[in-house]
């Protein structure tokens with residue numbers, strides 16, 4: 001992805017809107033033929049806090065299956081491919097929750113946007129296992145690698 005800064009900004013804006021709406025936000029990231037990624041929000045059809053009743057912040061998401069199918073077909077129609085899924089964590093860190101393994105697809109990166117945390121955006125890959133350590137962190141696609149500079153005398 002060449003446009004990580006723009007994608008990060010869009011995901012943070014969607015995550016903040018979702019906090020105001022008392023929900024998690026979710027969707028997919030599409031890799032366009034140009035090399036840029038686009039953010040596709042998909043409606044969260046899960047009732048707020050169904051996974052954590054009584055929680056102070058909204059928890060859980062389930063992508064609308066019809067909207068998800070439409071988004072995937074629209075990507076395919078213009079030559080884009082599914083690059084990752086994303087969702088937000090309104091009041092916690094960008095670490096996968098125990099419920100996240102039910103939403104992850106093996107081999108598809110899983111971006112979590114947590115506007116109240118640092119770092120606010122992290123990427124994970126699910127191993128396909130159900131163990132507690134079934135997610136491994138992966139670099140954000142297109143993230144600049146730190147460059148070591150040599151001090152000049």
Ligand SMILES: [Zn+2]
Pocket residue numbers: 087088089096097100112
């Ligand atoms: Zn989650």
